[in-house]
Amino acid sequence: MKNKVSILQISISLILSNVFSFAFAAESSEPMPLNMTRGVTSISADVYDLHMQIFLICTAIGVVVFGLMFWAMFFHRKSNGHKAANFHESVKVEIAWTVIPFIILIVMAIPATKTLIAMEDASEPDLSILVTGSQWKWHYKYMDHDIDFYSILATPTEQINNQWAKGKNYLLEVDRPLVIPTGKKVRFLMTSDDVIHSWWVPDFAVKKDANPGFINEAWTNVDVPGIYRGQCAELCGKDHGFMPVVVIAKEPAEFELWLSQDVSRRQAAKEEEQRLLAMNMSFDELMAEGERAYMAKCAACHQPNGMGLPGVFPGLAGSAIAVGDIKQHIEVVINGVGGTAMQAFGKQMTKKEMAAVITYERNAWGNNTGDLVQVKDIFEFMQNN
Amino acid sequence: METKPDNKKLIYRLCIAVAFMFGFGFALVPLYDVFCQITGINGRVVVNASEDELQTVDESRLVTVEFITRIANGNNMTFEALTKRVQLHPGQLSEVAFTVKNPSDVQAYAQAIPSVSPGQASLFLNKTECFCFQQQELEANETVTYPMKFYLDRDLPHSISLLTVSYTLYKVGTGAVVSVSQEGKRNVESL
Amino acid sequence: MTTLVQEQDDHDEHHAIPTGIKRWLYTTNHKDIGTLYLWFAFIMFLIGGAMAMVIRAELFQPGLQIVEPHFFNQMTTVHGLIMVFGAVMPAFTGLANWMIPLMIGAPDMALPRMNNLSFWILPFAFLILLMSLFMEGGGPAFGWTFYAPLSTTYSGDSTALFVFSVHIMGISSIMGAINVIVTIWNMRAPGMTWMKMPLFVWTWFITAFLLIAVMPVLAGVVTMVLTDKFFGTSFFDAAGGGDPVMFQHIFWFFGHPEVYIMILPAFGVISAIVPTFSRKKLFGYSSMVYATASIALLSFVVWAHHMFTTGMPVFGELFFMYCTMLISVPTGVKVFNWVATMWRGSISYEVPMLFAIAFIILFTIGGFSGLMLAITPADFQYHDTYFVVAHFHYVLVTGAIFSIIAGTYYWLPKWTGVMYDVTLARAHFWCSLISVNLLFFPMHFVGLAGMPRRIPDYSIQFADFNQWISIGGFAFGLSQLIFLALLIKACRKKGKPVDTQVWEGAEGLEWQVPSPAPYHTFDKPPEIK
Structure with missing residues (x-):
């Protein structure tokens, strides 16, 4: 009796734990798709079909194998009074279950190969x-x-x-x-x-x-x-x-x-930059713009409080670069540092942003250097170096 | 026990196997290069000049070759392809040029690392002259124009009609290493 | 226990067993060392599990709540390293130490002192790894696969400790493997021919060769990482003419056989349990041996299926796809053999059998998703998503770990001399089975829907599923505490004493020694029928 319960429990728990997750998904406001996307290209549709094909073949094999297994688990029980048979090999059967999977694999491999070759199309793009x-x-x-x-x-x-x-x-x-x-x-x-x-x-x-x-x-x-x-x-x-x-x-x-x-x-951005070259931004303007740009581009590593992540990303509060030579500071921001995680921001930020960020870094978190970096300083540095 | 001497021999052999496999791990490095040259994995390019064997030109088709230049982090040089794309017949020798400018006030060294896509095409790209074969020395504030001569092998598969050659320029060598490591150090000090 | 020293003892290491800590520090006895390995693995399993709990707690809801992304990455990395090198591999080594001499009728392992050393360096390896988490900048945060250049140029200083600890783990595994091979090769009882060896011995024999073949390669690749990071070489740095993709080739040349190192002994355990409780001989013994050997050989030519997205030539992708698909043939043979063993048997459902049946079904599900992952075009969609996470957790948790648990229940009465608490054991099984599926099954769907792995935060569509996964995770973690209670109880010998023949249908030499197995067994080689 006890055994009967445990077999049922195996199957029920397997099914239940799976069904539960389905049921819950239905409650969410925007349901997550439960399958791979079919996508919007012919390749993605091919991949989806391939995925479904392999999935269905696997499911079919699973149903047969697990079906036989559950049959044995239920009917060939000791508690049922079932006596063990004595066979333990059969060349025919063993050859069959080596060859048949092999054939199934070939069936799977053909569409997979076709799709893969279609993906590698090296013809000229638009x-x-x-x-x-x-x-x-x-x-x-x-x-x-x-x-x-x-x-x-x-x-x-x-x-x-x-x-x-x-x-x-x-x-x-x-x-x-x-x-x-x-x-x-x-x-x-x-x-x-x-x-x-x-x-x-x-x-x-x-x-x-x-x-x-x-x-x-x-x-x-x-x-x-x-x-x-x-x-x-x-x-x-x-x-x-x-x-x-x-x-x-x-x-x-x-x-x-x-x-x-x-x-x-x-074009408009370039003109704006030309305009900025000619004028000086105030300290407050630079600091406000600098804080915004710093949070967007720098804070992921150097952290919003300028302390960095010790051992991973250096802090800027009181750092040799942020309170030292301005030229050095500008160079590091523009070109990055080879062999480290410091990127070259010269191509990632506008000159205005760079001027503001450097000003911000030199005056925030107690780095009270009082230095102001203007757009034209950045421009000059880029011209001369 | 009479198995003792037997044990020693077996242990000895197994230890040799371990040492061999450790060596094999490192041997995979040159083996990988050979493998890449055969298969074109990752578009790694042979870094030696090809023999300038004049092939007959296959005028039946035109292949487009694109050039991309990239600057590695920490390199303040500018690097540009003067010819962004060329069309040529397989077998036909072609020459393009690149300029590198060292804007700093000190001498510097640069190394360009090539890569070709699709990777398979790298097997058929033969360079007879390229600045990427060795490190290049640039004087302070110097601008240099480097020629690059190449031809495509006639055996280039017909499926490939466009190939892209990318060069990433790293600052390296004696002069550069010092400045890079100094910068790195300064960064560490700023902790 | 001291009374068990046998009269015919002529080895000088067979003195009275020291007591207290010295017994364990100085022991050269395969049973003691087996016990040490198993407890060590279990403690590591709980520590690695605790890290998984941190991961699941952070992923319980979208947004960052509990840990920072950088710490999250350390958790995923160290969880993986601990579970692979600290839990699964030592647990199998522990089972090998305990059972191989008993199964082949040998008095001990061939190299007992090396056996002691290979265990006792392990705690230091993991101490170093765990301590690195408290360094400035934290521990390794680049995934257990430590892809360069994330693990070289862009990693913290703790990389040096990571490399050192992996070296120690590797040395330990290699010594363990040498010991297993020499023991099996030279110390079988007279009449124990190769094709009479129990499958657990066979699978471990083949696994040991895999270990000797690939652990040195791992040692090589971590050494390259070390020199790239600290000594200016550029194996994996394009700037110096290296190639980061080469790292992946060398790593997976180790990594894929490593996967089979963790699953082949599991096949051996299941092949011992299923016949016992089906009261029928294992179906297709010799095909099991050949299948194991062919899986091991194939494992050397499939490594690049982990790297389909790195940009390989088509023929490379096709070659690795076909080879990978081919592995499902011998693996299928094994599953069919187990089912055929159960077929027309006289099956009973003791706890080891429950875990073994769960293993067969759930491991096969992991095998199916593995086959799907082998299909290169589809792999472009599955790669590095939760589908992969689901796949390898089905293979490693409900595969390797379930088989270790099954083996523990199977042999525990022989080790301790008492039957474990059956009520607790059944509770452990049902709680584990339900929670592990709640934990890993929904991951398939989350992955297919597009959630990448190794992320500390996710878009809101994945929220409900992740909540369920986390609940399953916590439940699975708690379920293992039942196992802990049960093991403590069994080790304190609380339970019904058992006979020599613990299980009615069990065959093999290990069931001919008394329960609990005496400190020294088979000083005189047994008769093999």
Whole structure:
């Protein structure tokens, strides 16, 4: 009797613990998909079909094997009075269950090989984008246009620290998404400035590692306009969980419009910088702007309180660089430090931001140097060095 | 027990196996390079000049070669490809140029690390002259233009019609190492 | 216990057993060392489990609540290292120490002093690793796979301690493996031919060769990490002509056989338990041996299936995909053999059998997800998501660890001479079974929906599932405290004394020695029928 209960319990507990999680998902406001996405490209659809095919084959094998096992567990019980048979080998059966799985594997391998070869299509793309990972942001450069920008997590720190309610796209939103045209072959060249990252957009079935010093490539051809979200998929340090990928796919005409708007936007930014070269910002202005830029670009490592993470990231409060020679400070910010996690911010920030951040770092947290760095100081440094 | 001497022999052999496998771990480093040269994993490029064997030009197709230049962290140089892309026939010798500027007031050394995508194409990219073969010395405030001569092997698979060559420029060598490590040290001191 | 020293003793190490701490420090007895290994593994399992609890507590809700991301990464890293090198591997070594001499009719392991050394360096290895967590900058935070350059240029100074402790673990494993091979090769009782050896002995024999083949490679790769970080070499640094992807090739050349090091002995344990409680001989003994050997050989040519996204040429991806798929054939043979052993048996459900059955089902589920992961195009979607986390936890927790627990219940009465508390044991089984599935099954869905692994915070769509996973995690953690209570009770010999033949259907030499097994056994080789 006791045995009967335990067999039932095995099966019930297996099923129950699985069903529970389904039931709970249904209660949530925006249910999580329970399966891999079918995506928006023909490759991603192929991958989805492949996934379902293998899954169903595995399920079928599981049903047969576990079915036989449960049959034995139930009917061939000692408590049922079942006497043990005496067989312990059978060449025929053993050959059968070596050969049959082998054939099933071949059946699986054929579509997998086809899809893989389709993925490796090296034909000429309509658009090439250089994707560069760095600790903890993505940089996109359109190879045939004069456009490049960083794409950084846009979720406010307050949401992460549970002070504000979390938004719909919590951790999956960026300040500047990548924009690509639909119906065109877009090629991504992946590389990294520091550690290994991995650029992943599930809806495109594109996941490729960004290796420092080397380039990798992947491509996609998106059918449906929309916003597609992904994340970095390779552990890349402290804020690995906070470097999302957001891609907007636009109709070709809209994409062209975006391109032209971007050019004029950049023109305006350049003019603004020229204007700033000619004027001096006040200490308060610089400090306010500096604090904002510091929190956005520097605080992840050096921490909001300027203390850094001892042993990992150096603090700036009282540091030799932040209270020492200004030129040295500017150089480190612009060019970074080779062989360390300090990145070259010369290409990541505007001159105004750099001037403000350096001023902020030299005057915050008790670094009361009283130094002011203006946009023109940065400009001059970049000209002369 | 009569098994004792037997034990020693076996232990001896197993220890040799352990030592061999430890060595094998390190042997994987050169083996990997050989493997890369055969398979083109990761687009690692042969870092020696190819023989300038003149191949007959395959005029039936045109292949596009793109050049990307990147600057590593901590390098204050500027680095640019004067030719961003060329179209050429397999077998045809081509020459492109890159400029590097050392903006600082001290001499510096730079090393360019090449990478080719798709990786397989690196097997068919033959460079007869390249600044990436060795470290380059740059005087203070010097701007240098380096030529790079190459041709694509006629056997380049027909599926490849576009290949990308990237160079990442690192500041290295005697002059640079000091400045890098000093910067690094200063950073550590600022703890 | 001291009265058990046998008369025919002529070895000089067979004096009266010292008592207290000295007994354990100086012991060269395979049973004592086995016990030490098993307790050490259990303590490490609880410490590594505590770290998993920190991880699950942080992931209970979206947002950062309990720990900082940097500390979270240290937890995932050290959890992995401790569970792999501190819990699963020493537990199997403990079982090997206890059972291999008993199973082959040998008086002890072949190299008893080395045996003592290989155990006693382990606590220091893990002390060093755990202490590094208290260093300025914290312990290793680059994942147990320590991919360069995150573990070289971009890691903290504790990397040196990490490397040192991995070296010690490696030396310990290698010594253990040499001991196992020499024991099995030279010390079998007369008549114990190769094809008469119990499968546990066979699987460990093959595992020991895997250890000798790959642990030195691990030692090599951590040495390269050390010199890259501290001595200016550039094995993995592009700036000096190295390649970070090469790290992954060398690491996984060790890493994939390592996976089989953790599962082959489990096959041996299950192959001992299933026939006992089915009261029927193991089906297809020789095919089990050949399957084990072929899994071990194949494990050397599949390493790059961990690296499909690093950018490999197509033919490389195809080669590694086909080889990986091929592994499912011998693994399938094993599962079919177990089912055929149960088929038309006379099955009873003692606790070791319950765990063994759970092992077969849940390990097979892990095998299925492994097969799915082998399919390269689909792997681009699964790679580095919770689907992978689900897969390897099914294989390692409900696989390796369930088999260790099953083996412990199976042989515990032989070790202690008393039957464990059956009520507690059943409670332990049911609580573990339900909670472990609540813990790991939903991870498949979370992974398919796109949640990357090793992240301390996630987007809100994953919130409900993660809550359930965390609840399952806490429940599974607490369930192991039942096991702790049971083990303490059994070791204090509270329970019904058992006979020599503890289980009705059990066969093998270990069931011919009295229960509890005397301090010295088989001083005279047994007769093998």
